[in-house]
Amino acid sequence: MIELLSPAGSRDALIAAVQSGADAVYMGFGSFNARRNAQNFTDEEFAQAVAYCHLRGVKVYLTLNTLLTDRELPAAADALRRASGMGVDAVLVQDWGVLTLAQEVAPDLPIHASTQMSLFTLGGAKLAEKLGIERVVLARELSRRDIAAICDGCGAEVEVFVHGALCMCYSGQCAMSALIGQRSGNRGTCAQPCRLPYGVNGPCTGDHPLSLKDANLSACLQELENMGVACLKIEGRMKRPEYVAVVTAIYRRLLDEHRAPTPQEVQELEAAFSRSGFTDGYYRGEKGPHMLGMRPENARWPEDLFARARQEYENAEHRAVPVSMRCAVHAGEPATLTAEARGIAVTVSGPVPEAARTRAITAEELCQRLGKTGGTAFVPASVVAEADEGLSLSAGAVNGLRRQALEELTEQLSLPPVNGTWPRRTAAEAELPPCDVKAGAPLFTCSITRADQLTVELAENAEAVYIPLELLDTMDLTPFAAKTKLFAVLPRVFRTEDEAVFRQKLARTTALTGAVVGNLGHLPVVDGLGLEIRGDFGLNVFNSRALLFLREQGLQSATVSFELRHQQVRDLRKYLPCEAIVYGRLPLMITENCAAANRTGCSHGQGCTLTDRTGAEFPVLCAYGCRNEIQNSRVLFLADKPEYRRCGLTYARLRFTTESPEECLTILRRYLGLSAWTPADYTRGLFYRGVD
Numbered sequence: 001m002i003e004l005l006s007p008a009g010s011r012d013a014l015i016a017a018v019q020s021g022a023d024a025v026y027m028g029f030g031s032f033n034a035r036r037n038a039q040n041f042t043d044e045e046f047a048q049a050v051a052y053c054h055l056r057g058v059k060v061y062l063t064l065n066t067l068l069t070d071r072e073l074p075a076a077a078d079a080l081r082r083a084s085g086m087g088v089d090a091v092l093v094q095d096w097g098v099l100t101l102a103q104e105v106a107p108d109l110p111i112h113a114s115t116q117m118s119l120f121t122l123g124g125a126k127l128a129e130k131l132g133i134e135r136v137v138l139a140r141e142l143s144r145r146d147i148a149a150i151c152d153g154c155g156a157e158v159e160v161f162v163h164g165a166l167c168m169c170y171s172g173q174c175a176m177s178a179l180i181g182q183r184s185g186n187r188g189t190c191a192q193p194c195r196l197p198y199g200v201n202g203p204c205t206g207d208h209p210l211s212l213k214d215a216n217l218s219a220c221l222q223e224l225e226n227m228g229v230a231c232l233k234i235e236g237r238m239k240r241p242e243y244v245a246v247v248t249a250i251y252r253r254l255l256d257e258h259r260a261p262t263p264q265e266v267q268e269l270e271a272a273f274s275r276s277g278f279t280d281g282y283y284r285g286e287k288g289p290h291m292l293g294m295r296p297e298n299a300r301w302p303e304d305l306f307a308r309a310r311q312e313y314e315n316a317e318h319r320a321v322p323v324s325m326r327c328a329v330h331a332g333e334p335a336t337l338t339a340e341a342r343g344i345a346v347t348v349s350g351p352v353p354e355a356a357r358t359r360a361i362t363a364e365e366l367c368q369r370l371g372k373t374g375g376t377a378f379v380p381a382s383v384v385a386e387a388d389e390g391l392s393l394s395a396g397a398v399n400g401l402r403r404q405a406l407e408e409l410t411e412q413l414s415l416p417p418v419n420g421t422w423p424r425r426t427a428a429e430a431e432l433p434p435c436d437v438k439a440g441a442p443l444f445t446c447s448i449t450r451a452d453q454l455t456v457e458l459a460e461n462a463e464a465v466y467i468p469l470e471l472l473d474t475m476d477l478t479p480f481a482a483k484t485k486l487f488a489v490l491p492r493v494f495r496t497e498d499e500a501v502f503r504q505k506l507a508r509t510t511a512l513t514g515a516v517v518g519n520l521g522h523l524p525v526v527d528g529l530g531l532e533i534r535g536d537f538g539l540n541v542f543n544s545r546a547l548l549f550l551r552e553q554g555l556q557s558a559t560v561s562f563e564l565r566h567q568q569v570r571d572l573r574k575y576l577p578c579e580a581i582v583y584g585r586l587p588l589m590i591t592e593n594c595a596a597a598n599r600t601g602c603s604h605g606q607g608c609t610l611t612d613r614t615g616a617e618f619p620v621l622c623a624y625g626c627r628n629e630i631q632n633s634r635v636l637f638l639a640d641k642p643e644y645r646r647c648g649l650t651y652a653r654l655r656f657t658t659e660s661p662e663e664c665l666t667i668l669r670r671y672l673g674l675s676a677w678t679p680a681d682y683t684r685g686l687f688y689r690g691v692d
């Protein structure tokens with residue numbers, strides 16, 4: 001049966017989710033999760049929450065789905081061990097280093113791939129399964145066809161977001177909040193710049209071209225279940241508990257009754273929270289301006305609806321556990337009570353009954369007293385009692401039997417519903433192996449966006465040139481292959497049907513030295529082609545363990561995250577030759593929706609410009625598959641700074657996007673120390689500031 005998964009950003013929200021019908025909840029523990037501003041749980045609160053859920057047959061998933069630095073990993077290891085010991089049912093991760101850490105320190109704890117891992121193809125899902133990941137949370141941008149293909153071909157469970165906020169950027173690939181305000185979406189502190197106004201090819205007029213409506217797939221639940229989706233996820237750890245209750249309760253009814261929502265239920269979902277209504281555009285494969293929406297600044301919560309919801313989850317036990325009880329009162333023997341629920345039974349003993357002086361206890365009276373389970377999570381399913389004639393057992397003794405039996409049964413039912421070892425194993429982190437990559441002054445690589453940016457002089461002075469895969473068939477690479485190494489950059493976002501096409505194109509382009517991969521799903525595409533594989537920034541390398549993981553996957557170098565400060569880059573254990581972007585417009589978002597097409601019609605590769613309230617202009621380049629890649633308004637410039645040469649980098653990348661061929665050469669000469677050129681407007685990025 002398909003699982004309904006609800007958010008629990010607070011204790012009240014957890015109760016709202018459980019009492020409204022959730023099969024599982026996801027919640028944070030400490031500061032290592034993608035909603036760090038939610039009311040996350042302390043150790044004691046988390047343990048109580050797990051017990052509360054398990055007693056009622058509800059699973060608990062820990063969100064540990066952010067990028068972590070080397071210094072933060074020991075605390076994360078401790079959190080993993082503690083949460084596993086408390087009985088959490090699975091942990092969601094984004095970071096490759098956290099993935100291997102979890103497998104090492106809490107080997108019995110199931111792992112789910114967060115949507116922050118940017119998985120959207122069958123190849124990526126199957127590789128995640130091979131790596132020991134039991135469930136894959138797919139990107140929100142997938143269509144019903146994409147989801148069905150992954151469900152059909154992957155042995156791991158598939159989880160799909162069905163309701164709640166949609167980010168404009170693919171999860172795990174957004175750097176806009178980080179670069180503009182040092183609040184990293186990859187570290188749980190996104191400032192939501194996509195909800196701000198921007199102008200398209202003109203000044204900012206108060207329009208919101210990056211703000212998507214909330215998703216609502218309530219009419220598609222049976223189709224999702226039929227295609228094999230294992231779990232339906234409701235977004236909203238920052239939302240009010242009443243919102244969680246309203247949405248969860250409606251989705252619970254729809255699943256149980258195998259139907260689409262009524263007009264009244266649709267109205268209640270919209271009243272609970274929406275942005276100019278809802279969208280199912282991605283699921284139906286119908287992206288466009290109809291998916292955009294904003295929540296009015298003066299929008300109010302539906303207090304009447306929320307009051308009714310609160311009354312329901314606060315004042316009634318809707319997830320009561322049916323319990324069967326059997327009591328025996330015999331002369332000369334301690335009274336016994338056996339209580340059984342969900343296949344688990346406990347037996348407790350009480351005092352030996354005395355001979356009755358006035359009135360003897362009856363089986364009927366025992367059943368009546370034992371059935372008073374009010375104030376507990378239990379409801380009597382059956383109560384059977386047998387009592388010898390002429391015996392007396394006080395009401396206090398009977399109540400004590402019931403209380404002790406239900407307490408012991410509660411303890412047993414609160415354990416995690418795991419198929420395996422309990423208590424779970426835990427371990428200390430093993431000492432990381434030594435690394436032997438030695439780097440002097442970094443060699444310069446150049447990535448291009450357009451074919452005309454690659455010239456013979458550029459090739460002669462670069463260690464390697466990175467060329468978008470989609471340009472390969474339009475270029476004669478022969479003159480350049482003799483001058484430098486040529487690498488094909490695989491598109492950051494693609495679909496399952498693209499995998500074979502990419503592989504064929506790589507195989508027939510003989511001038512290539514290698515490929516640059518930025519997604520787990522790229523690895524099956526390049527496997528066995530004999531190419532040198534370098535990791536791109538989309539892999540979000542944030543710690544030494546991530547480098548070690550990528551080395552084990554066969555990569556020969558890796559680009560570190562541009563959200564790291566130079567000291568953090570310096571301190572990484574270089575298990576692979578490391579690369580960093582040291583020049584260029586840093587990519588802020590990659591989006592499924594095209595800002596140009598949504599506002600002015602498709603520009604067929606021309607892109608557009610977004611202008612914010614300050615007048616800053618962000619070039620929007622066309623990406624593979626009619627997608628957008630939004631670039632920073634200012635170029636990163638570090639040529640006059642010595643620190644990037646002292647970080648232990650093997651490669652330093654010049655990222656060319658909007659530059660002319662002549663400008664590309666000017667910039668390369670500056671980094672080679674052959675000129676004193678400086679851009680008119682530039683940024684140091686996060687190289688010195690880092691992120692929260």
